[in-house]
Amino acid sequence: MTSRQTDDEVHTSMTTGTDSDTWFRRYSTAATPRRRLVVLPHAGGSASFFHPWGRSFGSDTEVLVAKYPGRHERLADPFIHTMDVLADQVTAALLPFADVPMTLFGHSMGASLAYEVVQRLEKRHAVLPAALHVSSREAPHRVLPRELYREEDAALIAELRRLGGTDSALLDDPDVQEFVLPVLRADLTIADTYGPRPDTPVACPVHAWIGDADPSTSAGEMNAWGDVAPRGFRLRVLPGGHFYLVEQHDVVVRELCDQLATVG
Template identity: 50%
Template structure:
């Protein structure tokens, strides 16, 4: 796939000139590329933002969603090959953090490419994961869990027709998370930055700090006010932090 070709897997916010660096954004379970829309041109004229478009939502609503993090990661790794001539950073929120970790491992092993930076948000370190299966018991339990975390617009869940459209992707993503158990952490060749909301109901700051164990190239933790979706209310603070991390090294 040439760069001029549109990838069904990647929404691209192109820069006017060839970018110095690309930032790939990976959404949470049930999320979509649209979650990162207002990040598209937030990091400067020389940083091109890519947002992952998973099957079963938005432009890909008619496609069958994937039900494993490994499948998602394998597909993304292949789609990213044409972009690997430019340094790449990754930001993954919740489920997206695990996708980002697996993606970093695949790019290193298969394509001899090391990320500039992996940023993981509201996700336990790989060796601490405790898969949540309660939401797999049925639609009611699943919807209760999504509402509890606050990641999906309540209007979508309250409207029966809209709910039926978004439920398959949500169900598939939660199944993928449940099937991704704790594993021995494989060290990465890139630095890692962790982010978490101070009031996240499920993820403690020390559990995110444990990513340091797979980050021999360096790790830093940022705790921001808010819950599991702190990145909505604290969007400007988070963008400012990321922009500083992506700035040219002096």
């Protein structure tokens, strides 16, 4: 790597559009799938968080969960620090899976990523996803930049506690902090420097999800996703906080199954 290359530039040069095994944990079906569900995790998250979803959608639905660099199997891969580079790489890795209808589900930072990936699939590759599901994140034209990623480690730990989803006792462990904080800071750099973006519509229905006690956003803010959804919009408010989808796992999976059954 030259002194003028960033980690993002190295990633762009090293990762190809066919590198799908690197980018996705794949829960294959016994037969040829009729449809695919692509799951894009939150900032600091990993594919393991969504492992319970892997076999939850029937034998004809293949689930792909994004594996972001810098964690688990990709521990040695350099972090990405911008949404555009991340979206470009995820889009390229998804192209081999465009042979059957594709639904995207993004949680928190993953919602912004899912929207950007859908834009790229539609406009650059003429791939029209079946639906876009966005969870716990403002619409692209409503999300505002933040600078949490620049704060001291204590502020990042405080944010993790505020949002929940991570055992508080684990957050007190220095070994856990040593692993978690660099990952979180890199992902927050992506999330915090994103937006606002133009409210460019997508050519598929949009389903928005939010917990009624989410400290990071609100049902009112999630309603703004309707501005980019001329093909149909639905907002689902469930009990819970930012990680309502853990508490409401059965409800979310059941309703996603119902929606996926209409595809393919």
